[in-house]
Amino acid sequence: MADEALPILIADDQRDVLEALRLLLKSEGHACKTVGDPAAALAALKGGAFAAALIDLNYTRDTTSGREGLDLLKALKQAEPDLPVVAMTAWGSINLAVEAMRLGAGDFIEKPWDNTRLISVLRNQIALGAAARREQKLRAENSLLRGDADEEFIAQSRAMQPVLALIERVAPTDANVLVLGENGTGKGVIARLIHRRSKRAERTLVKVNMGGIAESVFEAEMFGHVRGAFTDAKSDRIGRFELADHGTLFLDEIANIPYAQQAKLLRIVEDGEFERVGSSRTLKVDVRLIAATNADIAAEVAAGRFRKDLLFRLNTVEIRLPPLRERREDIAPLAQSFLARSARRYQRAGMRLGAEALRALEDYPWPGNVRELSHVMERAVLTADSDHIAQLDFSLQPSLAVPPGAAPPASMRLDDAEQDMIRSALERCGGNIQRTAEMLGLSRAALYRRLEKFGIRAAE
Numbered sequence: 001m002a003d004e005a006l007p008i009l010i011a012d013d014q015r016d017v018l019e020a021l022r023l024l025l026k027s028e029g030h031a032c033k034t035v036g037d038p039a040a041a042l043a044a045l046k047g048g049a050f051a052a053a054l055i056d057l058n059y060t061r062d063t064t065s066g067r068e069g070l071d072l073l074k075a076l077k078q079a080e081p082d083l084p085v086v087a088m089t090a091w092g093s094i095n096l097a098v099e100a101m102r103l104g105a106g107d108f109i110e111k112p113w114d115n116t117r118l119i120s121v122l123r124n125q126i127a128l129g130a131a132a133r134r135e136q137k138l139r140a141e142n143s144l145l146r147g148d149a150d151e152e153f154i155a156q157s158r159a160m161q162p163v164l165a166l167i168e169r170v171a172p173t174d175a176n177v178l179v180l181g182e183n184g185t186g187k188g189v190i191a192r193l194i195h196r197r198s199k200r201a202e203r204t205l206v207k208v209n210m211g212g213i214a215e216s217v218f219e220a221e222m223f224g225h226v227r228g229a230f231t232d233a234k235s236d237r238i239g240r241f242e243l244a245d246h247g248t249l250f251l252d253e254i255a256n257i258p259y260a261q262q263a264k265l266l267r268i269v270e271d272g273e274f275e276r277v278g279s280s281r282t283l284k285v286d287v288r289l290i291a292a293t294n295a296d297i298a299a300e301v302a303a304g305r306f307r308k309d310l311l312f313r314l315n316t317v318e319i320r321l322p323p324l325r326e327r328r329e330d331i332a333p334l335a336q337s338f339l340a341r342s343a344r345r346y347q348r349a350g351m352r353l354g355a356e357a358l359r360a361l362e363d364y365p366w367p368g369n370v371r372e373l374s375h376v377m378e379r380a381v382l383t384a385d386s387d388h389i390a391q392l393d394f395s396l397q398p399s400l401a402v403p404p405g406a407a408p409p410a411s412m413r414l415d416d417a418e419q420d421m422i423r424s425a426l427e428r429c430g431g432n433i434q435r436t437a438e439m440l441g442l443s444r445a446a447l448y449r450r451l452e453k454f455g456i457r458a459a460e
Ligand SMILES: Nc1ncnc2c1ncn2[C@@H]1O[C@H](COP(=O)(O)OP(=O)(O)OP(=O)(O)O)[C@@H](O)[C@H]1O
Pocket: 151, 152, 153, 154, 155, 181, 182, 183, 184, 185, 186, 187, 188, 189, 190, 294, 334, 370, 371, 374
């Protein structure tokens, strides 16, 4: 939405002034909304967005003090802090102009005005307002966006070929895509890949974890809110849909959307229209949706926990990612890629995977799929004594790794459990010793003693 194309709001109680301004601005290519008093100006702002407001400070109730105009200025700035307001005063009332600037007017014009100056003042203010809005949007984006621009996508197996073909076909279209697959199969990777291959690639990809939003703030998160919409709403806030305007919105873990909130998504998913919480002004966005879930979404619909109509709008195209155990040809290239990545990260160049270790990887059922494989490889790099990885330990999810009816895991020793805890705490703290020690309730010295005892290399 180009702010420059929005109309200009003009408030003055003299008809001829309104008409003259309207004609002047029209000749400059600006549409106008003209109103005769402060109340009408505020009503107009509720009903639509404006590039700027040009307001007289003197109205009939009190034609000289400017009080009414200043009150209007305050109310406008309160309703829309980024709206540029230009005040009009009578010749010589500099004090009033100064007061207006103090209350947030961007500039002022003395009456009778000079056409050239009026146009240039308005133009500057409109540009500043647009920049302020862009900046607000960017700031919000930066805190949300993920930076992984060129991640590797490995898919050599036969089972992945139809998936690749489908991605190639649908990525450039604006079709909504639903990505299905078990935990860690790469649904997030696919969403980013589709965005990168789409015509929206230069725009933003905004991700929302639907499982991570408290129900009470769901609407505000998704649609934004206006200042004062509720107690904590101290300023306007842009929602995720607006942030993703002209880009892609990735709705992750959609099975976790509370049932009551699903209905609220229907309209925006269907035609892009919505209102910010606390505002009656309808906004419209152009967003391509990618959704993902590891749940059996058809079963969720059958059980009455997920709305069928919402599903039908999200799954224009469905991509099913096979679990890793059904694409074993991908295990070796994935393992090598993760090995290389971790070796780089932990400065252990020259690490190699032995044949036996590789066979073990290919035989393992991988309940945690690709993510589990990446963790196993990272740990292998961290804990290997030499550059040759002969054996691997699959203790991430030992209970799942054991087929039903098989012998219990080889080790149930406390020492092993302790090692596991330390390793996973280290991982969660990104290798930071201080934080890991705090998480485990140990002193740094005690943690170091254990690292030494178990031969765990910290990443620091
Ligand atoms: N085909 C692939 N090539 C390279 N790396 C991959 C591939 N698939 C997944 N990964 C990596 O595996 C990890 C898990 O992938 P991702 O987070 O996309 O899975 P997911 O299906 O979204 O998992 P979850 O269900 O837990 O959200 C990531 O680190 C990702 O980079």
